[in-house]
Amino acid sequence: MNVEFVDEIALDIATKSHIADLMKVCFPEEDFHGRHYFKQLPHYRLLLKNKNQLIGQLGLDYRVMTLNGEPINVLGVIDFAIHPQFRNQGRAAQMLNELEQLAHKFRTNIDFLFLVADQHDFYRKFGFELTAQHVRWLVTEEHINYGMKEGFFDHCLMYKQIGSKPWVENGNLDLMGYWY
Ligand SMILES: CC(C)(COP(=O)(O)OP(=O)(O)OC[C@H]1O[C@@H](n2cnc3c(N)ncnc32)[C@H](O)[C@@H]1OP(=O)(O)O)[C@@H](O)C(=O)NCCC(=O)NCCS
Numbered sequence: 582m583n584v585e586f587v588d589e590i591a592l593d594i595a596t597k598s599h600i601a602d603l604m605k606v607c608f609p610e611e612d613f614h615g616r617h618y619f620k621q622l623p624h625y626r627l628l629l630k631n632k633n634q635l636i637g638q639l640g641l642d643y644r645v646m647t648l649n650g651e652p653i654n655v656l657g658v659i660d661f662a663i664h665p666q667f668r669n670q671g672r673a674a675q676m677l678n679e680l681e682q683l684a685h686k687f688r689t690n691i692d693f694l695f696l697v698a699d700q701h702d703f704y705r706k707f708g709f710e711l712t713a714q715h716v717r718w719l720v721t722e723e724h725i726n727y728g729m730k731e732g733f734f735d736h737c738l739m740y741k742q743i744g745s746k747p748w749v750e751n752g753n754l755d756l757m758g759y760w761y
Pocket residue numbers: 607608660661662663664667668669670671672673674675697698699700702703706
């Protein structure tokens with residue numbers, strides 16, 4: 582099985598359909614409405630394939646956020662999932678190791694990896710840390726923009742330092758866009 586790094590803009594119809602099918606199986610609690618993305622298109626994806634079968638996917642959102650007013654380059658992980666039939670075989674680990682290599686390759690352009698998750702212990706194994714932040718973000722739902730919202734979160738935001746910039750705890754984190 583191999584992991585491909587692809588640009589969202591280059592996805593063909595068949596691949597988008599395979600991603601949509603995978604999202605439906607892996608996130609039964611969320612309604613993707615048949616789309617291959619939940620709220621917004623990511624910029625890149627890592628796709629884990631067995632010949633032509635899509636086994637896993639990880640969306641990547643690349644953006645500038647601000648932490649206490651300082652711009653930080655953030656590569657965000659979105660909708661990471663492995664097909665149920667292929668779980669507990671180290672496939673997620675394979676994809677996160679691939680992400681680690683990718684982040685290392687582009688480390689001059691990435692300050693932090695970032696994600697929103699409940700499975701803290703899983704991501705801790707790969708060097709992510711839970712953080713507490715006062716967050717500002719853009720609320721979007723089903724292609725409708727509801728404007729900005731703010732709140733304190735200490736149970737779901739995780740980051741991993743890539744560059745030399747230090748992370749700041751209990752800061753003001755502006756996502757500078759939608760919450761993924
Ligand atoms: C979470 C998920 C991606 C893990 O995929 P996987 O291929 O089964 O994971 P791996 O086999 O590579 O497991 C790697 C390690 O993480 C552990 N692990 C796997 N799922 C875990 C979980 N939910 N919580 C804590 N640890 C977990 C494994 O035991 C393994 O640990 P080890 O190396 O010490 O043995 C998969 O269960 C999934 O797709 N879930 C549904 C979608 C989802 O919740 N995605 C995450 C959104 S934030």
